[in-house]
Amino acid sequence: MKELEEKTLSTKLVYQGKILNLRVDQITLPNGKEGAREVVEFSQAVAVVALKDNKDVLFVSQYRYPVGEVLIEIPAGKLDREESPEQCARRELQEETGYTAKHMEKICEFYTTPGFSNELMHIFFATGLTEGEQNPDEDEFVKVSEVPYAEAVKMIGDGKLRDGKTIAGLLAVNGKV
Amino acid sequence: MKELEEKTLSTKLVYQGKILNLRVDQITLPNGKEGAREVVEFSQAVAVVALKDNKDVLFVSQYRYPVGEVLIEIPAGKLDREESPEQCARRELQEETGYTAKHMEKICEFYTTPGFSNELMHIFFATGLTEGEQNPDEDEFVKVSEVPYAEAVKMIGDGKLRDGKTIAGLLAVNGKV
Numbered sequence: 001m002k003e004l005e006e007k008t009l010s011t012k013l014v015y016q017g018k019i020l021n022l023r024v025d026q027i028t029l030p031n032g033k034e035g036a037r038e039v040v041e042f043s044q045a046v047a048v049v050a051l052k053d054n055k056d057v058l059f060v061s062q063y064r065y066p067v068g069e070v071l072i073e074i075p076a077g078k079l080d081r082e083e084s085p086e087q088c089a090r091r092e093l094q095e096e097t098g099y100t101a102k103h104m105e106k107i108c109e110f111y112t113t114p115g116f117s118n119e120l121m122h123i124f125f126a127t128g129l130t131e132g133e134q135n136p137d138e139d140e141f142v143k144v145s146e147v148p149y150a151e152a153v154k155m156i157g158d159g160k161l162r163d164g165k166t167i168a169g170l171l172a173v174n175g176k177v
Numbered sequence: 178m179k180e181l182e183e184k185t186l187s188t189k190l191v192y193q194g195k196i197l198n199l200r201v202d203q204i205t206l207p208n209g210k211e212g213a214r215e216v217v218e219f220s221q222a223v224a225v226v227a228l229k230d231n232k233d234v235l236f237v238s239q240y241r242y243p244v245g246e247v248l249i250e251i252p253a254g255k256l257d258r259e260e261s262p263e264q265c266a267r268r269e270l271q272e273e274t275g276y277t278a279k280h281m282e283k284i285c286e287f288y289t290t291p292g293f294s295n296e297l298m299h300i301f302f303a304t305g306l307t308e309g310e311q312n313p314d315e316d317e318f319v320k321v322s323e324v325p326y327a328e329a330v331k332m333i334g335d336g337k338l339r340d341g342k343t344i345a346g347l348l349a350v351n352g353k354v
Binding site: 001003004005006014015017018019020022024025027029030031033035036037038039040042061062063064065066067068069070071073107108109110111112113114115116117118119120121139141142143156157159161162163164165166167168171172174 | 348
């Protein structure tokens with residue numbers, strides 16, 4: 001669908017930060033007119049639906065400053081340099097919950113907000129879990145909990161799960177639970 | 178879970194733009210240390226799973242400049258000032274696809290990227306559809322298509338649907354199709 005493409009005329013880095021950069025590009029629209037696009041550059045990320053043998057899902061609750069709420073989420077994090085999505089999924093699961101997984105299966109991937117950022121999210125399904133020691137980042141404060149899968153799905157409709165990757169991930173593994 | 182909260186010390190507006198603002202706040206972490214948080218301010222948004230009587234779902238394909246790809250998505254858009262999420266859902270569905278809906282049901286809501294933005298996405302399920310004229314925004318170029326619901330769900334695992342709200346929305350209405 002080449003006829004929908006927008007072409008870059010110029011690009012300007014507005015902000016270079018710790019977890020994100022902001023760029024404003026001048027572009028040509030499909031109809032030949034010019035416009036601007038604001039782009040938040042963000043690294044790729046992973047999120048892990050980790051299912052125990054008893055069908056409990058592992059969650060981490062953490063304060064999300066941008067939204068001013070403690071959210072219940074599946075373990076997740078940004079890819080380190082030269083790390084594969086699966087390596088990242090295994091690392092984040094271990095750091096945030098202490099658990100390691102025998103099986104780590106990629107389920108799907110998606111852009112979280114393709115209208116304004118390039119963040120690509122890889123969803124994994126972890127099974128064959130073994131408990132271990134939590135090891136969060138220095139500035140990361142998380143509480144681990146376990147919820148039966150069926151109850152977790154109900155929490156979506158009840159408004160108790162309010163994180164996009166958590167909802168997409170939980171529902172995407174439905175046929176495998 | 179008050180003990181997970183981060184408190185704002187100061188806030189600095191780094192960029193004020195057309196669709197987003199960027200703020201960098203100095204904060205106090207739960208352990209008393211100081212840190213910084215980069216926050217993309219974005220309006221609330223809606224996305225609509227629109228199901229025809231024949232169980233086809235309406236999709237719009239559009240070029241997403243931040244990711245450099247044409248994505249197949251459910252109709253969606255940002256809330257206008259003083260517009261309710263349901264009003265926005267009805268407006269975006271009509272503008273992007275031409276269809277109007279007899280029934281518009283809120284399914285769930287979620288933050289798309291709570292680690293770096295405050296965008297809140299409301300998912301609606303539209304049924305009782307009537308065809309009409311498309312009416313997209315001036316700088317919006319979209320192609321409408323229709324896909325049977327069961328096939329659309331397969332497209333998630335096949336990697337043909339790569340948009341987060343589309344995946345979450347499609348799967349969230351599964352029990353109602």
